[in-house]
Amino acid sequence: xxxxxEIQVRVGRNGAQRADDEAQDPQGGxxxxxxxxxxxxxxxxVTGVFAPNQPLRLELLRQRYGLSFSPxxxxxxxxxxxxxxxxxxxxxxxxxxxxxEEMWDATxxxxxxxxxxxxxxxTRGDDDWEAGIxxxxxxxDLQVRRRAAGALGADELIALETRxxxxxxxxxxxxxxxxxIDLSNQLYVETQxxxxxxxxxxIPAASRDVAFEHxxxxxxxxxxxxxxxxxxxxxxxxxxxxxxxxxxQSGAAK
Amino acid sequence: xxxxxEIQVRVGRNGAQRADDEAQDPQGGxxxxxxxxxxxxxxxxVTGVFAPNQPLRLELLRQRYGLSFSPxxxxxxxxxxxxxxxxxxxxxxxxxxxxxEEMWDATxxxxxxxxxxxxxxxTRGDDDWEAGIxxxxxxxDLQVRRRAAGALGADELIALETRxxxxxxxxxxxxxxxxxIDLSNQLYVETQxxxxxxxxxxIPAASRDVAFEHxxxxxxxxxxxxxxxxxxxxxxxxxxxxxxxxxxQSGAAK
DNA sequence: GCACGATATATTTTCGAAAGAAAGATGATT
DNA sequence: AATCATCTTTCTTTCGAAAATATATCGTGC
Numbered sequence: 030x031x032x033x034x035e036i037q038v039r040v041g042r043n044g045a046q047r048a049d050d051e052a053q054d055p056q057g058g059x060x061x062x063x064x065x066x067x068x069x070x071x072x073x074x075v076t077g078v079f080a081p082n083q084p085l086r087l088e089l090l091r092q093r094y095g096l097s098f099s100p101x102x103x104x105x106x107x108x109x110x111x112x113x114x115x116x117x118x119x120x121x122x123x124x125x126x127x128x129x130e131e132m133w134d135a136t137x138x139x140x141x142x143x144x145x146x147x148x149x150x151x152t153r154g155d156d157d158w159e160a161g162i163x164x165x166x167x168x169x170d171l172q173v174r175r176r177a178a179g180a181l182g183a184d185e186l187i188a189l190e191t192r193x194x195x196x197x198x199x200x201x202x203x204x205x206x207x208x209x210i211d212l213s214n215q216l217y218v219e220t221q222x223x224x225x226x227x228x229x230x231x232i233p234a235a236s237r238d239v240a241f242e243h244x245x246x247x248x249x250x251x252x253x254x255x256x257x258x259x260x261x262x263x264x265x266x267x268x269x270x271x272x273x274x275x276x277x278q279s280g281a282a283k
Numbered sequence: 284x285x286x287x288x289e290i291q292v293r294v295g296r297n298g299a300q301r302a303d304d305e306a307q308d309p310q311g312g313x314x315x316x317x318x319x320x321x322x323x324x325x326x327x328x329v330t331g332v333f334a335p336n337q338p339l340r341l342e343l344l345r346q347r348y349g350l351s352f353s354p355x356x357x358x359x360x361x362x363x364x365x366x367x368x369x370x371x372x373x374x375x376x377x378x379x380x381x382x383x384e385e386m387w388d389a390t391x392x393x394x395x396x397x398x399x400x401x402x403x404x405x406t407r408g409d410d411d412w413e414a415g416i417x418x419x420x421x422x423x424d425l426q427v428r429r430r431a432a433g434a435l436g437a438d439e440l441i442a443l444e445t446r447x448x449x450x451x452x453x454x455x456x457x458x459x460x461x462x463x464i465d466l467s468n469q470l471y472v473e474t475q476x477x478x479x480x481x482x483x484x485x486i487p488a489a490s491r492d493v494a495f496e497h498x499x500x501x502x503x504x505x506x507x508x509x510x511x512x513x514x515x516x517x518x519x520x521x522x523x524x525x526x527x528x529x530x531x532q533s534g535a536a537k
Numbered sequence: 538g539c540a541c542g543a544t545a546t547a548t549t550t551t552c553g554a555a556a557g558a559a560a561g562a563t564g565a566t567t
Numbered sequence: 568a569a570t571c572a573t574c575t576t577t578c579t580t581t582c583g584a585a586a587a588t589a590t591a592t593c594g595t596g597c
Contacts, residue, residue, distance in 0.1 A: 087579070097552045098580085099353065106357050110364040118314035119558055128413035131461075138462045143585060145395055194539065208392045212466075283419075315580065341549070349584045352550085373588055375549060538597100545592070551587075562575070567568105 066096055067104035074113050074124055075221040076183070077228070084123040085114060111215055129274050132223045136270040139216040143266075144259040146201035146209040151255045158203045159251055165199040166247055168192050170240060190221065196243060200250060200262070223273050230276040237268060300459060320350055320358035328378055328436070329475040331482070335381040335526060339368065365455075365469055367463050379407050380435040383528050386477045390524040393470040400455035400463040405509045412457045413505055419453040420501050422446050444475065454504060454516075484530040491522060 059065035070090070073079050090101050105122045106112045116122045150158065167190040176185055195216050201213060222228060242265045249258035313319035324344070327333050344355050362368040370376045404412065423446040430439055448471050455467060476482060496519050503512035513524045 063550080064372065086577095088577090099356070099551055102353070102580085103356060103360050103550095106360045107364060110361060118318065119579060134460050134462050138460065138466075139400055141395065206388050206392065208388050212392075317580080340547095342547090353581055356550085357580095373549060375589095540595105540597085542595085543593085545590100547590070548588085550585105550587070552583105554582090554584105556581070558577100558579075560575100560577075563573080563591085565570105566589105567570080 055070060062096055063098070063100035063103040066090075066094060066100045067107050068092060070101075070104050071111075071113060071218070072187075074108070075218060075225075076187070077222070077225045079124045081124050081127040081222070081228075084121060086121065112219055127222060127228065128262075129277060132220070132270055132273065135216055135219045135223075136266055139213070139220065140263045140266050142209055142212045142216065143197070143201055144263055145208065146204035147250065147259055148212060148255050149204040149206070150201050151250055151253050151258060153203045153205060154250075154253075155203070158199075161199040161202060162196070162247055162250065165192070165196040166243055169196045169243065173240060200246070220270075224269070228277065230279075237272070242259060242268075294469075315354070316350055317354035317357040320344075320348060320354045321361050322327050323360060324350060324355075324358050325365075325367060328362070329472060330441070331476070331479045332463045335378050335476070335480060335482075337379040339376060340375065366473055381482065383531060385475070386524055389470055389473045389477075390429075390520055393467070393474065394517045394520050396463055396466045396470065397455055398449070398517055400458035400460065400467060401504065401513055401516060402509050403458040403460070403463075405504055405512060407459060408504075408507075409457070412453075414528050415422055415453040415456060416450070416504065419450040420497055421447070423450045423497065423506070425430065454500070474524075478523070482531065484533075490528070496522075504529045514527060 045215065046056075051117065056062065056065040057068060059068060070085075085105065087098055087101055090096070094101070105114055105116070109116055109133070113125050114122050115125050169189075170190050172185075172192045176189055177203055183256070197213070197217065201210065204210065242261070246258055246261045246265060289526065310316070310319040311322055313322060324339075333339065339359065341352055341355060344350070345352065348355070359368055359370070363370055363376070367379050368376050369379050423443075426439075426443050426446045430443055446467075451467070452464075455464065458464065496515070498514055500515045500519060503515055
């Protein structure tokens, strides 16, 4: 957003061609710089670019993202309310710490929220809801296979996370509660850090069949067996956290 | 609360979890101007000084609070993530709208959260927990009586709200989940607006005995009858929302 | 009169500097 | 050498102005 006397080729205010050259949009489709800062910061935190407890000095962020203080501060405040960063007054921001207790609190809260949302979805779910779940699981499986076939880049990992979130989102899509959906999304992001190899170590893929667990959940949901679907979903999340806990304790202390 | 074997019955103003424990401070005990702006804005929104949907022009707020844009913006961002204000990019902030649907979503979500938290508290609750509940209900009753005796000022209403919140906080204090407690507090604030006379009209006090409902909940909790306590709590919240819904529909047509 | 386009105004968003506070360094005193 | 106060440095927070954008106003052509 050329600001300081940089040459700016802009034809009046009617630049209708502004439409979609988003391919190289420096702001990634964000309307404001604060929004862009929020997205990039969140990404960098959940992918481990910024480690837990690391202080987020504004000068550093300013250089890294090429922004001023205002949009950064705005983004950091949003992230604080999402528990990804913490702040002490007059002492700045830092990446939220991780701990086994926090992980389990997030996990159990997530189970509470999503199981209720899933129950409601199963009650209200229509054909579109079913189709959405089937589609999301299919796309997830494709991405899992692509990764298993050797695609280990950061982009592939992000795509995998997105597909995974989409599947869980599809399950609860018909719960008809803005709050449950938003909380589910937020808790997903919160738990994302605990699945990072840098934190949890590389959990042996052989120790479980995630794809099978997903399929079981889907089938119970589509068959409208609420209790079974909810139990499977809770077990699915608890299994992940149990494995992560073991990896954290054996791996790096603290 | 007493975590490491400290024997400490916290009562009254020494309570570590009072909603509003601040002296007469120029900034209301806030370390930063942004924090002060946050508190004042939130207060003005939940007490109806700013009506639902009202645009929150920065210039207006700047004059009203004597602050600059930066701390205001920070406060507004925090309030946005708490659903008290909404924002459209480049179009500024406004007070979040109210609707019967939103009220019920907040109510049912609150029931989900607090019933789970209450169950856990009942399981883990110790002597301090019981004492905290008894103390909070007593303080609430005192304030209710003071108000019934004719104290109708804004300060008295705020004090009543604080005591009410403290009681419900005390019930779930031992749930041992930071997230459940924070969500409970947030949902309390969200539902506060729906209890305003300006919005819901003056609900006839004779139509229910709130003090009795509170006492029933407390007695079931102290007697460790989880199912009963949870059912009473849920009914308590649903009753409030049902009355508000009726008042909203008959009163002003949105 | 009415749609349309250009200009003017209002408002938000962003910037960079200045003020304010905490952490760290220096030095004098015991 | 240790303690404390003071100075420096570093960093956060706040400000007011400038830039970018949206909204309202006005005039023009049909």
